[in-house]
Amino acid sequence: MRRQRILVVDDDRDILVSLAGLFKDKGYETLTASSAEDALGIVDTHDVSLVLLDVVMEGMDGIEALRRIKAIKPDLPVIMISGAATIDTAVTAIKLGAVDFVEKPFAPVDRLLITVENALKMNELQRKNVELLGELQKRRRMIGESEPMRRLRAEIAKAAPTNARVLITGENGTGKELVAAAIHENSSRCRGPFIKVNCAAIPKDLIESELFGHEKGAFTGASTPKEGKFELADGGTLLLDEIGDMNLETQAKLLRVLEEQEVERVGAKHPHKIDVRVISSTNKDLLAEIRKGNFREDLYFRISVIPIHVPPLRERKEDIPLLARHFIAMFCEENNRSLRELTEAAIQALMAYDWPGNVRELKNAIERLVIMVDRDKISEHDVHEVLPQSQPVPSHGTLTERIEAYERSLILSTLQETNWNIAKAAARLGVDRANLHRKLRRHGISRPDRPAS
Ligand SMILES: Nc1ncnc2c1ncn2[C@@H]1O[C@H](COP(=O)(O)OP(=O)(O)OP(=O)(O)O)[C@@H](O)[C@H]1O
Ligand SMILES: [Mg+2]
Incomplete structure (x- = not known):
């Protein structure tokens, strides 16, 4: 959790001193302002986590200050404090977005402390929520202009x-x-x-x-x-x-x-x-x-x-460069790497491939590229390294050799399509899992490991 900083605003010096002391004892950093005008300046220039705001003050009153604080920092929690509050002011304050209304004198002070703690916790949760939602939305963005x-x-x-x-x-x-x-x-x-x-x-x-x-x-x-x-x-x-x-x-x-x-x-x-x-x-x-x-x-x-x-992706190949760049940016950020670029030939190589596993296969391939390639530019050669090693069927050799080669490449492409799900691949090829495992061993096929980052 980031360090919590509380701003106390009151034109009564005694209250400022006692509240500042109270919060310091509880481990919060505190700032004080003896007028609404000063408070607005601090809110604008400092990173404040919560404001305790007196209602009745000389000059600008607390309600007007609240309105202005909400205009500058709508998410900043504000708790109103008042000695002579009417129900009307309390309602106005809550409508303007104050989280709570606490009456002076603060006896017992525990009630004030709990209100402050809850407001801070709630705000922290909301902040995390917004962050996670943003993250989720980024991950759920649908790329493609084809x-x-x-x-x-x-x-x-x-x-x-x-x-x-x-x-x-x-x-x-x-x-x-x-x-x-x-x-x-x-x-x-x-x-x-x-x-x-x-x-x-x-x-x-x-x-x-x-x-x-x-x-x-x-x-x-x-x-x-x-x-x-x-x-x-x-x-x-x-x-x-x-x-x-x-x-x-x-x-x-x-x-x-x-x-x-x-x-x-x-x-x-x-x-x-x-x-x-x-x-x-x-x-x-x-x-x-x-x-x-x-x-x-x-x-x-x-x-x-x-x-x-x-x-399928092969019917919208013009989206491949956009998708590839999107995933590169995403994985570079995730792995704390500087942004990589694809050479023109690398893009051509990505576009020449048919992507039987569609966008997921492309995404996995880009993740491997980002982790494996240390240079700024990802080359055509790098791309070939991460694409499945499906060798074309040889044009010579005995019938058995050529059938074997074909079987190998068929199994590999099916595994790619199913994201290396053995049960699914076996079902698609119409063989049972044990049989597919035997074939994998015979052909020396193993799942490409994610290299350690
Ligand atoms: N247009 C797109 N833009 C960005 N990312 C995409 C796009 N399409 C798919 N993806 C990503 O590719 C991966 C696979 O997508 P998704 O899980 O939606 O596919 P699916 O069709 O449900 O696959 P399956 O049939 O295997 O369940 C996900 O990580 C998804 O975020
Ligand atoms: Mg799905």
Whole structure:
């Protein structure tokens, strides 16, 4: 926590001296002013954490001073102190943004100290909150000026203010989650929660309790009641990520929740109403899944009132330079490195690659570049170093050798696409995990380590 500095403003010298002494004893730094005019000068030129402001003073009074302080530093907490306060002045002060009103004489002084401590704590929390929100917004910024990105932004702008359910489709790493967050942030629910649940990552027998919650004793292990994600998202937005991987049984329950707008915890006797906007996302072709009998058609229609498709990076290559520079700036800052630049040839090399893992793969590649390259300029050679070592299939050699080479490059690109998720890669290649592990060993493929920074 930064050092807290309190400014005490009063035209009564005795009060200034005694309060300054009191706060010094408690470890605060104190400044004093015996007029509102002096106080305004100090607020303007010094880094002050809190002001104690007398209401009745010669010259400018405390209420006018408060108004002016709020105009210069709206976030600075001000506590009014007064010997003869009327309810009216107190109300005016609170309306103008004072955090509290304490009456003189300060007996016991503990009450004043607690008020001061609380106001400082609250202010510190608010400051951190603003900082974190800014950080989050920076991370959630959607970069890209290509035609497909412009279209995507227009679709988001149209969908966001409505309450309609949105289905976001697109390959891995294209930015589906960012799109969902943007819809939430631009909706009337933006002050409500934005909750995400990954339907693929939760074991089948836990997913219902995760989504809908459970009552105490609903099943073995349910020793305390638990709120489900739907309840947590009440008043806000729920993102059902990887909905294409949800099992049929849960799909049926979800359908009922969406139809009735109410959830029933596992083991509960009664459902209760919820107000949640559902956004779903998937990298699967849900229509194909419906044909295969893996996804309910009625659920599909419920969740896809507004479908939004996020195009793969290879269809908007003009965004690559912008994205690359954005990520370079981000990772240089994160790793306390001076800003790197890409040579023209390096940009060309990034643009020549197809990015099967889309923006996430590009982001990971840039992170590795920022950490590994010590020079100011990132060259084409550096770029080739971090791109997957997928050698093209050799034009000579025996059939077996050439098939082996092809297999190797296929496995590598699938791993890149799935962000080195072995289970996903195995599923995509139609082999089991043990088999894929054997193949990795045989081909000498291992996950490129993040170099130590
Ligand atoms: N247009 C963009 N601008 C800036 N960053 C982006 C953009 N698109 C994606 N990213 C970043 O790339 C990463 C992957 O994005 P995100 O998680 O939204 O993808 P996804 O489509 O949900 O992927 P998956 O299908 O694997 O869940 C995130 O770190 C995200 O911040
Ligand atoms: Mg995602």
